[in-house]
Amino acid sequence: HAKISASVYTSHVPAIGAALDLGKSQEPYWQPVFAGYEASKTWMKENTPDVIFLVYNDHATAFSLEMIPTFAIGCAERFQPADEGWGPRPVPVVQGHPELAAHIAQSVIQQDFDLTIVNKMDVDHGLTVPLSLMCGQPQAWPCPVIPFAVNVVQYPAPSGHRCFELGKAIRRAIESYDTPLNVQIWGTGGMSHQLQGARAGLINPEFDNAFLDQLISDPQNLAKMPHIDYVREAGSEGIELVMWLIARGAMDDVAGGKAPRVAERFYHVPASNTAVGHLILENQP
Ligand code: DHB
Ligand code: FE
Numbered sequence: 274h275a276k277i278s279a280s281v282y283t284s285h286v287p288a289i290g291a292a293l294d295l296g297k298s299q300e301p302y303w304q305p306v307f308a309g310y311e312a313s314k315t316w317m318k319e320n321t322p323d324v325i326f327l328v329y330n331d332h333a334t335a336f337s338l339e340m341i342p343t344f345a346i347g348c349a350e351r352f353q354p355a356d357e358g359w360g361p362r363p364v365p366v367v368q369g370h371p372e373l374a375a376h377i378a379q380s381v382i383q384q385d386f387d388l389t390i391v392n393k394m395d396v397d398h399g400l401t402v403p404l405s406l407m408c409g410q411p412q413a414w415p416c417p418v419i420p421f422a423v424n425v426v427q428y429p430a431p432s433g434h435r436c437f438e439l440g441k442a443i444r445r446a447i448e449s450y451d452t453p454l455n456v457q458i459w460g461t462g463g464m465s466h467q468l469q470g471a472r473a474g475l476i477n478p479e480f481d482n483a484f485l486d487q488l489i490s491d492p493q494n495l496a497k498m499p500h501i502d503y504v505r506e507a508g509s510e511g512i513e514l515v516m517w518l519i520a521r522g523a524m525d526d527v528a529g530g531k532a533p534r535v536a537e538r539f540y541h542v543p544a545s546n547t548a549v550g551h552l553i554l555e556n557q558p
Pocket of ligand 1 (some may be wrong): 463544
């Protein structure tokens with residue numbers, strides 16, 4: 274059977290993709306950001322999975338205000354990098370895993386989470402920037418990726434609690450797949466940032482670091498945090514952090530006496546308008 278070996282958590286910022294694509298990663302502003310992912314890129318090479326289940330959000334790129342799925346699973350053979358206004362990023366096409374994706378859709382929907390099935394979709398910075406941070410600039414991404422898009426752009430977004438429970442359902446789905454695949458689950462977006470309105474530019478390192486602490490050691494409790502707390506403490510776009518709870522829900526449970534190992538942890542401000550947070554958790558054999 275397939276199993277989840279590890280989870281990766283990381284912010285996404287379009288300007289990080291642009292810095293890499295335009296060869297600016299060693300400029301003084303960006304150098305500390307990319308330096309923070311060096312050990313993780315090595316870890317990624319040493320721990321390349323068979324498939325990445327990548328939880329992210331679309332930013333009105335593939336979807337729009339005309340159509341807003343709360344949870345959408347990408348079941349296609351491949352996904353093209355999207356044109357977000359400056360042309361598609363010069364990164365590899367994302368190869369999907371239609372067979373595992375279809376199995377997960379079947380299992381998770383039968384566990385009472387209604388997913389939207391997507392058979393054609395371009396993927397924006399929400400998905401490609403985390404891949405770039407973890408893999409650098411390869412000719413091809415190291416393995417197939419199942420994109421899993423969450424609506425955190427238009428209210429109502431799903432609660433942290435629902436995301437955490439969904440993660441558990443995704444784990445059960447993966448563990449019931451009849452092929453011995455090594456699967457990683459990634460939770461992306463966040464950390465604190467607000468791109469709009471009177472509080473544009475808001476960053477809250479105290480909140481972010483407490484979120485990282487709790488995500489590691491008490492995710493069950495963290496999942497109870499209501500939307501209003503995300504928005505007040507982490508800014509309007511800080512709500513992207515609920516996606517990290519999907520990945521955490523799919524990992525071993527501290528309460529069950531099996532705490533995942535913290536392989537990497539990184540936090541850095543500033544990167545564009547966003548606080549960059551990053552964590553790797555490994556399930557213990
Ligand atoms: C920025 C952050 C985001 O999450 C995003 O989707 C777009 C822009 C930023 O920091 O500029
Ligand atoms: Fe975003």
